[in-house]
Amino acid sequence: MRTAAFRALVLLGLVLVWEVGTRLAGNPFFPPPSTIVARMHAMWFSGPPATLFLTDAAVGNILPSLGRMALGFAGGALGGVVLGLAVGLSARVYDYLDGVLQFLRAIPPPALVTVFLVVFGFGLRMQVAFIMFSIVWPVLLNTADGARSVEPLHLETGQVFRLSRAERLFRVILPSALPKMFAGLRLALSLSLIVMVFSELLPGTTNGIGFQLTDAYSTFDLPAMWAGIVLLGVLGYLLNEVFLIVERRVLSWHHAARELVG
Amino acid sequence: MSAQSLSRARPASPATRWSRRAAGAFAFAALIELVSRTGLADPEFLPPATEIVGRALALLADPAFRTHALTSLLAWAIGLCVAAVLAVPLGLLLGSVPLIDAATRSVVEFLRPIPSVALIPLVALVIGTGLQHRVTLVVYASLWPILYNTMYGLRGVDPLAKESLRSYGFGPLSVLLRVSLPSSAPFIATGVRLAAGVALILTVSTEIVAGRGEGIGVFIFFAGIAVPARMADILAGVFWVGLFGVVVNALLVAAERQAFRWHHAQRGEPS
Amino acid sequence: STGASPSASAPPSALAAGGLEKTQLKIATLPAIDSAAIYVAIDQGLFEKEGLEVTPQVVQAAPEAIPMLVKGEIDAMFGNYVSMFAAHDKQALKLRILAEGSRAAPDSLSVMALPDSPIKTPKDLEGKTINVNVLHNFQELALAQVLKANNVDPATIKYVQVTFQNIMPSWKGGQIDAAYLGEPMVTAATSTMGARKILDPASGPAAEFPISGYVSTQEWYDKNPKTAAAFQRAIHNAAKLMENNREVVAKVLPNFTQIDAATAATVTFPYFSSNDNPVRLQRVADWMLEAKWLTKAIDVKSLMSATTSG
Amino acid sequence: MLEIENLSHVYGGGTPNAHHAIEGLNLSVAAGELLCIVGPSGCGKSTLLRSIAGLITPTGGQVKVEGDLVRQTPDNLAVVFQDYSRSLFPWMSVADNVALPLRRRNLDKHQRREAAQEALESVGLENAGRKYPFQLSGGMQQRVAIARALAYRPTLMLMDEPFGSVDAQTREDLEDLVLKVRGHHQMTIVLITHDIDESVYVGDRVVVLSKAPAHVVGDLKVDLPTPRDQITTREHSDFVHLRAEVGRLVRGHATV
Amino acid sequence: MLEIENLSHVYGGGTPNAHHAIEGLNLSVAAGELLCIVGPSGCGKSTLLRSIAGLITPTGGQVKVEGDLVRQTPDNLAVVFQDYSRSLFPWMSVADNVALPLRRRNLDKHQRREAAQEALESVGLENAGRKYPFQLSGGMQQRVAIARALAYRPTLMLMDEPFGSVDAQTREDLEDLVLKVRGHHQMTIVLITHDIDESVYVGDRVVVLSKAPAHVVGDLKVDLPTPRDQITTREHSDFVHLRAEVGRLVRGHATV
């Protein structure tokens, strides 16, 4: 509770500095936060109570964005965990796939837009594929690292008691790899928000936070652009908090064992 | 690099391993070739692999392309180094002083999801559009994997190892640098490997969206605005970027194996 | 002598030429045919004659050059009026138009359909999906006027933003019904795909629609009035040279666009303005206001030089 | 039951740091026998155990369990590792740790839980089931590892200094527990210990290994009356004699 | 040297799983004394040691070392942990592990290396310096942990079952080593052991703890002639008597 109050205080201080700083600078590219918040309210949160005060613009842009993000994150996370485990556990799979995966990992998605377009076409499929392709890597690499650094004696214990492959995977390797996997998932979560914005620059997009944001910039509606930025920041912050709650649940043993002593 | 397998398989010989790698790469190339040649994807927009690779090799001889490549390389290298130099100490700080972590978390988590597209004009406005523009964006994006892996790595350190050093009267800083850091170093290194990829992507992407002068991304952009778009050129550029990623990853993995022999040898992996 | 000359090594002739405040200029341009005048002026020594030394910097899109302009990294830029007026309206930039650049010529822009498409007439476009390079820009503005003149309700058109490179795949893949193309794509689509022209967006009310011009900030203009005038003269002179001489244009195109000499010989050029005309430019601002893209009216004349040169 | 022929193991073979842990070791253990192994620290006892369990592939010779060459871990085998604390899974409660291997036995969840609780009771940890390993003391963790192996009811049990971290009284109780279980369930047990008295007290046979590279330097049959008893057996004259004998053999090959 | 007053420690205080490990424990140790602590498994011995080392903050009472309240780890203290294998740093060679704490002493690199090598020799590991911990057997790792503590030359040394994983001969040698070093360097030593003979053999005093929550149930002065000797001391009638006495006290409070 005290740290929460402390954090709120720090945040408040920073917003104040931001407000004062931008007012003094008077640069139209950097509107003060009060202007931004007013714009956010007008644009998204001044709707009727029936829609939880969301405006049509909010329903039509924020929700689709979140949907894309959620789909992309889920798909990318799943793919990353499965591939990461495969690569981390099997020398054979590693040999076959590692080169190709490392190749794909280095490819800048904007250069592949045309290829995505011919393969997936306009719309949701392309966007979700784009997000998945971008966020899978941190999950994949960290999971592989986690799967590889399981305590050797744990593996041997599993072997001695002749645990089945599935049992070894789900009861020994996965729990050990989980802390590292979570580092990857946390990276992927905010990344999925970023890539969601990119995905809304893709040909044919007609809605979304990223769409609004770039449209605002191309028409120099700078407060609206900042409204998008701030919304992304707030969403990122909230998603991260939710993530941390889940993580604390899942990894309670890890935290307890690591933090209790000392 | 052998992996801990579910069942204890005998490590394959280097020859076998290399042939598997070759098979993997070949299969991937064959897939593209097939998709393109059969018209599953319009070959005008996804040329066959042979054509891409042929074009890539031809580009090597083009001094203009080499300049583009070197410029990107420079931005990438500077960006990655700066990110690592910033992120590791920052991660150590945030990972070991809960108060600072608490104070900064809302800000950090707020800043993190801001996409570079939104930042491109703002950064240009504040620090200009030269090399420093790309480098700033690269640093901003590739900071996170290193930062997070450092923080999570610290959490995985065996508390008894820390207690051992503390019991000899070493202060928190010594414990951090002599126990927590080396113990989490392998995971931090994985973060650096992740960041290397992110930095590469960001370098080229920024160039594609907002680069001028030189850079592989600029090369790709110009190939894209030709009529008709020079897809073979674009994908040849992509090919070199991807290949560079493979090489960098391999070098980093080799460096890790050298630096963390204790980590791998303990797990029965041949060094 | 004026102390404002930035460099002592500036050619003495430049100082003699009329006491320019600044002789070395950096100008942002676009990798498109519209930017040709500045390259012709360089190529033909027109800037040199004015005592100017101009370095063009190609940027991907005009909005990216605006931070550079605001920050003073460049002196002026070549950009489309719709973007510039929007920026001016939102006070991101205090605009000054140094010289007009290009206007749409017949057939330099075109809304086209593939040979087997059911779209035959402008009326068929109703309810269809059409690409634009950037939403809420001059393409939409001009087309809306022309559609109205053809009895088509512009509001029924669905615009999607598609980057240059992806127009062809989206079109062939059926994701857009008709393609809104500029040169050199119009020529290429006609010759290689047999595409049909449905409508010329630069006809009727939008004939000779002004697209882009050379702009700086008001502040820069106030500091460098003589340089601005010299620059304007050089651009207008280049445009005059280009009017009846395709070769001077074709010669410079490969320098900054991806158009090779062969294509350069066949494409339709836009009109390059050899004088400034506030009246035709005012039309753009008025249409923008009508489309509610501006918050208040802009008096274009007040943003332009008193000397219309030409 | 267990035959070891001419076993050798070299760590880091081919490198300048190669270490010959075992060389030309021969040993056989009959079904139902309880064999104690003693030997100097670092001689290769744990290495031997790992070879039997199929966790390492020896560089020479062979190990056969019930006539089959050991390539993988044989069926129905349990190991209590020397490094017991690392062999427990920190993400599972103590009861789950004990119950996990029982998935290989055809038991339902309820039965597994009961078997685990029973095993924990037998080592004096009836109240620890819901705790996590890190919440237990060293000796308690060691007993969890023992309980896990016992609950599994293996036919071959390998124990690497299983009673090193418990107090004297508990140790005696655990010794008797192992003897009792062995009798009930027809287990063959190989037990490594540093306590010479213990080796004679629980063992049917005591094998003494030399210092590295390990080979057998003594193989003593323990002919003490059964069932054994902590007071009377240890007072038995044969016990005193055997223990002196083992002591002599070990001392002849110590390290410091 | 060391005073413990009314010490209590509760793990997980406030939760339903709260565990009272120590309650109202009083103890004082004179400078230069070697105190042995015995007690049933899980009673709270390691917890007591951690409190003395300042690694945990006890929930009640206080610990004073040389008159100062222990808040942080006191100076010139060394601990040999029960879980020795985890207390070694896997990324360092054995020699570096031993030499690391010497950075707190004003020694240059060369001196550190020599002191480490000397300590390793004293525990019989002269050839292990360049190896990594995982390349050593359990007993060898334990001896590295002992060597690390010895090389540091602390004034207060805390040892948690330091000889549990070594063979009988090595164990005796290490016992004598500790006695010798204590004499030379004026160390105060608190040593936890489960071996009752050992506690009487090396201790100046033996303290017996009850089962959890731990408090002192016996405090015996060991008045055996010094220097002690593995053969003669153990034959001494007082030894036999004391050991029986300690045994009785421990058994009265065992767990199983």
Ligand SMILES: Nc1ncnc2c1ncn2[C@@H]1O[C@H](COP(=O)(O)OP(=O)(O)OP(=O)(O)O)[C@@H](O)[C@H]1O
């Ligand atoms: N992974 C390894 N790599 C290299 N050498 C090893 C490895 N494991 C063990 N050794 C060496 O092999 C020898 C035997 O080790 P082992 O663990 O079998 O001894 P042990 O008899 O069990 O000793 P202790 O009683 O101390 O546990 C030791 O000298 C050790 O240094």
Ligand SMILES: Nc1ncnc2c1ncn2[C@@H]1O[C@H](COP(=O)(O)OP(=O)(O)OP(=O)(O)O)[C@@H](O)[C@H]1O
């Ligand atoms: N981190 C912890 N959380 C909760 N309970 C703990 C924790 N550590 C120890 N305990 C409990 O405290 C009691 C005392 O533990 P401690 O490790 O001090 O015992 P010990 O006397 O050293 O036993 P042993 O001889 O088996 O090592 C035990 O019952 C144990 O379950």
Ligand SMILES: [Mg+2]
């Ligand atoms: Mg061993």
Ligand SMILES: [Mg+2]
């Ligand atoms: Mg203990």
